[in-house]
Amino acid sequence: MNSKDIYILGIESSCDDTAAAVIHNGTVLSNVVATQEIHQEYGGVVPELASRAHQQNIVPVVHQALHKANIDKKQLSAIAFTRGPGLMGSLLVGTSFAKSLAFGLDIPLIDVNHMQAHILAHFIKAEGQTAPNFPFLAMTISGGHTQIVKVTDYFEMEVIGQTLDDAVGEAFDKSAKILGxxxxxxxxxxxxxxxxxxxxxxxxxxxxxxxxxxxxxxxTSVLYFVEKETNQNPSFVQENMKDICASLQHTIVSYLMDKLKNAVKQTGITEVAIGGGVSANSGIRKALQQAQTNKGWKTHIPKFEYCTDNAAMIAMVGELKFKNQLYAKTDVTAQARMELGKS
Structure with a gap:
């Protein structure tokens, strides 16, 4: 099969977004995301509700992705899906659907590591986005992960630094909750x-x-700070919201950059990419752009639509794996926890 004939359908269902995308030779033809609003009233993602919403959304989302790409499902070369990491119930919906569709169409099934996809999203052909050269350092920052990864090849990645407890996205969200x-x-x-x-x-x-x-x-320090200040002035948070948020964001961004500088110094690699939901944050994007100017790094910042969970990045990995005939077995199962490494 000529590479120009490769059409990959990507399916992403690791958390609370049901997404499907079609990619053709590195170019995204469609990228559909159905966001679940229901979790807002609970102040966080409820796994049981997430898996139910995926079941409702997956058929229309896939249908819309194929329609927007203007192709028939019989033209698909393979189905790529998120195997993990993520919420088990959510992953099972995407895994089951992908397996059934691939079996029905008699085409290869390709399993994708969600965190690998955030890194390889940089290889999507998009205006203003240039792919990194190997080797490069990738910092994956999201609600569930914070890692620094040495990327030697598409399928060879080594985690050289990671969070010992909470992820950076969780720190942002929980601090925001403390602030009301x-x-x-x-x-x-x-x-x-x-x-x-x-x-x-x-x-x-x-x-x-x-x-x-x-x-x-x-x-914890944000919690104690707010408690101390509101005891003296109950309106403190409302009166100082902008300065509190600016100070908190400055602390988190400079902390992330400190670690990235250490990684560059340790490895000698000056090509740096970010990925994951928190890479949409304006502070980290600005800090990386400054590092490119001041330190001579070559930095790669994904387009906003490829920062948060999306299926285009899953389809991108699917295309790369398809070209290398790295297919999943029919008995492949979802995994809530997955290590990032060789695949």
């Missing part, structure tokens, strides 16, 4: 931070190994 902001709070902290003074308040940076992260102590 609705879920998901991370984007709201970013919004307020852009109008505040980043030096107004000082929050501690957790002390762990040079490439590892810790965020549990930071959340």
């Amino acid at each position: 902001l609705p879920y998901p709070g991370g984007p709201l902290i970013d919004k307020y931070a852009q109008e505040g003074n980043p030096k107004a308040f000082k929050f501690p940076k957790p002390k762990v190994g040079p490439l590892d992260f810790s965020f549990s102590g930071l959340k």
Whole structure:
């Protein structure tokens, strides 16, 4: 089969977004995401509700992806799906659907590691986006993960630093909850931070190994800070929201950059990419752009639609694996926990 004939359908259902995309030779033809609004009233993702919503959304989302791509399902070369990591109930919906569709169409099934997909999203052909050269460093920052990865090849990745407790996205969301902001709070902290003074308040940076992260102590310090200040002035948070958010975001972003600088120094690799939901944060994007100017790094920041969970990145990995005939077996199962490495 000529590479120009390769059409991959990607399916992503690791958390609370049901997504499907069609990719053709590195170019995205469609990228459909159905976001589950129901979790907002609970202040976080409820796994049981997430899996039910996936069951309702997956057929229309896949149908819409094929329709927008203007292709028939019989033209598909393979089905790629998120095997893990993620919420087990959510993953099972996507895995079962992908297996059934691949079996029905008699085409290969390709399993994808969600975190690998965030990194390889940089290889999607998109205007203003250039693919990194190997080897490069990738920092994956999301609601569930915070890692620094040495990427030697498409399928050879080594985690050289990671969080010892909570992920950075969780730190943003839980801090936002302490401040009385609705879920998901991370984007709201970013919004307020852009109008505040980043030096107004000082929050501690957790002390762990040079490439590892810790965020549990930071959340605790935010909690104690808010309790102390509101005891003296009940309106403190409302009156200082922009400065609190700016100071908190400044602390988190500089902490992430400290670790990235250590990784560059340790490995000698100056080509750096970010991925995952938190890579949509304006503070980290700005800090990376400054590092490119001031430190001579070559930085890669994904387009906004490829930061948060999406199926285009799953389809991209699917295309790369398809070209290498790295297919899944028919008895493949979803995995809530998956290591990032050789695949």
